[in-house]
Amino acid sequence: MSSKDSHRRSQKITIAAYSSMVRAVGTRRAWSRALLFKLRSQARRGYVVKRRCFSVKKRRVTKKASSGELKQAEKLRSLVPGGEAMEFCELLEETADYIKCLATQVIRAYGKHQKGSR
Amino acid sequence: MSSRRSRSRQPGTSRITDDQINQLVSQLQQLLPEIRNRHSDKVSAAKVLQETCNYIRSLHKEVDDLSERLSELLATTDTSSAEAAIIRSLLMQ
Numbered sequence: 001m002s003s004k005d006s007h008r009r010s011q012k013i014t015i016a017a018y019s020s021m022v023r024a025v026g027t028r029r030a031w032s033r034a035l036l037f038k039l040r041s042q043a044r045r046g047y048v049v050k051r052r053c054f055s056v057k058k059r060r061v062t063k064k065a066s067s068g069e070l071k072q073a074e075k076l077r078s079l080v081p082g083g084e085a086m087e088f089c090e091l092l093e094e095t096a097d098y099i100k101c102l103a104t105q106v107i108r109a110y111g112k113h114q115k116g117s118r
Numbered sequence: 119m120s121s122r123r124s125r126s127r128q129p130g131t132s133r134i135t136d137d138q139i140n141q142l143v144s145q146l147q148q149l150l151p152e153i154r155n156r157h158s159d160k161v162s163a164a165k166v167l168q169e170t171c172n173y174i175r176s177l178h179k180e181v182d183d184l185s186e187r188l189s190e191l192l193a194t195t196d197t198s199s200a201e202a203a204i205i206r207s208l209l210m211q
Contacts, residue, residue: 010182010189017181072167079174089134092142095170099149102177109184 011048015039021105031094034082139163146170 019039025032042048073091077083080095143163148154150169153161192202 006186006189006193009192010185013185013188014181017185068162068164069167072164072171075171076167076174079171079178089138089142092139092146095174096142096146096149099146099170099174099177102174102181103149106177106180106184109181109188 015042017105017109021101025097025101029094029097030086030090031081031083031098038081143167149173 018035022032022036022039027033027036073088076091076095077086080086080091080098083091083094086094140163143166147156147161147166147169150166150173152169152173153166188205192205
């Protein structure tokens with residue numbers, strides 16, 4: 001099989017993984033709602049948008065401290081779904097939940113993979 | 119964190135205390151495999167955020183790697199196996 005097919009297949013698997021993660025969490029989390037929106041837009045469009053699209057940044061109250069934190073917070077916003085529009089405290093809470101779900105997903109997948117390769 | 123000063127209150131927003139932020143940051147720190155065991159006084163908020171970014175990136179990468187491995191497994195596995203059928207039906211949605 002060509003590498004393009006292989007890449008497309010692994011992309012589908014990735015999307016399935018994130019979809020199941022979002023379905024498990026539902027809409028109770030902002031990151032989950034944002035990711036759900038993104039996945040649905042992707043499905044409608046039929047292709048994945050590469051990063052680098054400029055999102056409209058909602059004016060948010062930044063409660064802030066040193067520039068080191070600000071810089072890291074900006075990076076974090078781009079990593080957490082929906083992070084661009086979040087206030088700092090919300091960003092911290094959502095990040096914590098997002099990390100827990102991601103880590104669980106990975107551990108579960110590792111377990112399945114090991115089982116399958118036996 | 120000790121360099122925080124009092125801020126002017128923004129109209130229409132609830133006051134968020136430094137304590138709340140410190141608590142959220144230390145909560146985050148507990149989730150990070152690299153620095154969760156270090157005493158919170160020694161780890162700055164900026165460092166926690168930085169490690170968080172690194173951790174999220176590594177988790178994303180792991181998901182991609184696992185997807186690739188699963189993809190290869192599907193390519194090589196016996197097409198009549200029940201497991202492969204289940205996985206394929208999941209992907210067809």
